[in-house]
Amino acid sequence: MQSILTINEVHKSFGDLEVLKGVTLSAMRGDVVTLIGSSGSGKSTLLRCINMLEVPNSGTVAIDGEEIALTGRGPDRRPSDANQIRRIRSEIGMVFQSFNLWAHMTVLENVMEAPLRVQKRPERDVRADAEELLDKVGIADKANAFPAQLSGGQQQRAAIARALCIRPKIMLFDEPTSALDPELEIEVLRVIKMLANEGRTMILVTHDMKFAREVADKVVFLHQGRIEEEGTVDAVFSSTQSDRLRQFLRAADHT
Amino acid sequence: MTGFAETLWAEILIFFRPALFNIYFAAVSLAIGFVLAVAVAFARNGKNPIVSHLAAGYIYAFRGSPLFIQFFMFYSIMLALNAVWWRPLGISGVVMHPLFIGPLTLVMNTVAYTAEILYGALRTVPRGELEAARAHGMSPLQIFRTVTWPNMIRIAWPAYTNEVVFMFHATALVYLTLPVVGNQRDIMNTARFLFERDYNAILHFSVAGLYFLVISMLVFFVFGRIYERMMRHLSVNQDRPRLRFAPKYIR
Numbered sequence: 001m002q003s004i005l006t007i008n009e010v011h012k013s014f015g016d017l018e019v020l021k022g023v024t025l026s027a028m029r030g031d032v033v034t035l036i037g038s039s040g041s042g043k044s045t046l047l048r049c050i051n052m053l054e055v056p057n058s059g060t061v062a063i064d065g066e067e068i069a070l071t072g073r074g075p076d077r078r079p080s081d082a083n084q085i086r087r088i089r090s091e092i093g094m095v096f097q098s099f100n101l102w103a104h105m106t107v108l109e110n111v112m113e114a115p116l117r118v119q120k121r122p123e124r125d126v127r128a129d130a131e132e133l134l135d136k137v138g139i140a141d142k143a144n145a146f147p148a149q150l151s152g153g154q155q156q157r158a159a160i161a162r163a164l165c166i167r168p169k170i171m172l173f174d175e176p177t178s179a180l181d182p183e184l185e186i187e188v189l190r191v192i193k194m195l196a197n198e199g200r201t202m203i204l205v206t207h208d209m210k211f212a213r214e215v216a217d218k219v220v221f222l223h224q225g226r227i228e229e230e231g232t233v234d235a236v237f238s239s240t241q242s243d244r245l246r247q248f249l250r251a252a253d254h255t
Numbered sequence: 256m257t258g259f260a261e262t263l264w265a266e267i268l269i270f271f272r273p274a275l276f277n278i279y280f281a282a283v284s285l286a287i288g289f290v291l292a293v294a295v296a297f298a299r300n301g302k303n304p305i306v307s308h309l310a311a312g313y314i315y316a317f318r319g320s321p322l323f324i325q326f327f328m329f330y331s332i333m334l335a336l337n338a339v340w341w342r343p344l345g346i347s348g349v350v351m352h353p354l355f356i357g358p359l360t361l362v363m364n365t366v367a368y369t370a371e372i373l374y375g376a377l378r379t380v381p382r383g384e385l386e387a388a389r390a391h392g393m394s395p396l397q398i399f400r401t402v403t404w405p406n407m408i409r410i411a412w413p414a415y416t417n418e419v420v421f422m423f424h425a426t427a428l429v430y431l432t433l434p435v436v437g438n439q440r441d442i443m444n445t446a447r448f449l450f451e452r453d454y455n456a457i458l459h460f461s462v463a464g465l466y467f468l469v470i471s472m473l474v475f476f477v478f479g480r481i482y483e484r485m486m487r488h489l490s491v492n493q494d495r496p497r498l499r500f501a502p503k504y505i506r
Contacts, residue, residue, distance in 0.1 A: 051390055053386060053389060053390060082394075085392075086392040086393070086394060087392065088392075089389070089390060089391065089392035090391060090392030091392075092390075094387070094390040094391075096383060096386070096387065098383050099383075100381075100383035100384055100386060100387035101384075101387070102384055102387070102388075102401060102402060102405075103381070103384065103406075103488060103489075104405045104406070104409065104485075104488050105488075106488075113391075113401055114391035114392065114393065117393065117397050117400075117401065118391060118392045118393055118394075118397065146487075146488035146489070147488075148488060148489050149490075159387075162391075166391065166392075
């Protein structure tokens with residue numbers, strides 16, 4: 001089976017600070033990969049390198065066997081083919097920590113925008129899709145509400161529906177519940193778990209170890225810009241190899 | 256008292272046609288100025304340092320000097336060019352006309368102020384919303400349509416409403432600096448003209464001021480309603496309280 005995501009020797013620096021120091025990672029179709037690590041370990045940056053919201057200083061990223069073409073060196077490195085990067089991005093759904101819904105548009109408009117404008121799909125299809133997805137994440141009754149009229153949990157579920165509506169090959173979640181109160185977190189986690197069980201390919205950055213354990217096929221522990229340990233849930237959580245991960249897990253248990 | 260009311264009404268009627276000149280100056284310069292200001296704001300916010308500095312310089316020059324002086328300067332420049340350019344080209348009658356130079360000067364001024372307002376708004380467009388648009392594969396033009404423009408215009412609107420009213424008031428300067436052609440007088444010039452006939456400053460200048468007040472009020476009202484409509488996505492009550500037609504007889 002061919003891997004749907006291949007990250008090869010990715011380095012990324014912000015100024016003098018090297019955040020990623022050569023990360024190589026791959027995911028198979030249907031894999032749920034969770035990225036864990038303390039803040040500053042580079043897990044969010046790694047996630048953002050997948051759809052080139054951050055462009056790696058060196059190294060490559062390939063989606064479904066297609067390498068994203070980059071040009072330039074170091075901090076000036078940019079995607080060289082605007083059409084390719086837009087097409088690839090429109091095949092990757094992304095969910096942000098702070099939802100990032102378009103505030104002036106209703107929930108339904110948010111969900112329909114990219115499929116209509118970017119993928120140029122017919123409106124009737126998109127509307128049917130969008131309504132179905134809103135129903136699936138449990139906010140069908142909020143379709144015509146604006147984001148500001150929703151709770152954080154509802155907003156994040158709207159954002160998940162928006163990402164799903166582009167029919168993504170891969171879903172990226174960047175700490176999707178970190179901005180939520182615990183009681184709102186549950187409803188979002190339930191939706192993500194449901195997606196994981198559907199066999200979707202997902203890469204998920206999270207602080208929530210319990211959740212990482214529940215949904216993951218593969219856990220990746222990042223430490224100071226390097227992959228310190230990776231493997232199945234059992235391998236990483238039960239027969240932990242590295243001291244740093246053991247330390248990290250012990251600290252996480254206490255929070 | 257009826258005598259006063261009649262005088263006042265007669266005076267109000269006298270100022271109706273002059274008011275159209277002020278409205279013309281303001282409407283034309285605001286319409287053209289807004290479009291150009293969008294371009295200057297984007298130039299100012301752009302990545303190219305030369306273009307950005309040029310835009311900043313332009314904005315500084317026109318915000319940093321009095322409009323009154325801009326009128327005099329621009330008119331003298333146009334006058335100096337009249338003999339060498341406009342007359343030989345046969346366009347002197349159009350180019351030197353206050354109905355042309357007036358809006359032209361006002362446009363240059365309002366472009367600077369509006370561009371500064373829009374530039375400020377542009378810088379506060381929520382980063383997250385822009386990022387979401389990028390992550391969904393939108394092109395720069397689509398990002399502009401979906402995120403940048405709707406946010407920019409909403410952030411800028413209250414300040415731009417002020418600019419519209421200021422610009423309307425600034426039209427009073429046109430005929431203070433430019434020559435009056437025939438019977439083409441604006442509110443301010445008419446007031447001065449009438450004042451010099453009978454020295455009734457209170458009557459003439461109050462009615463002149465009244466026109467500015469009333470038209471400003473209309474602008475505030477219309478722009479306020481537009482703003483309310485633009486910002487309805489932030490109203491937390493989904494169901495607005497409506498007038499009730501169900502009186503409660505029994506409680």
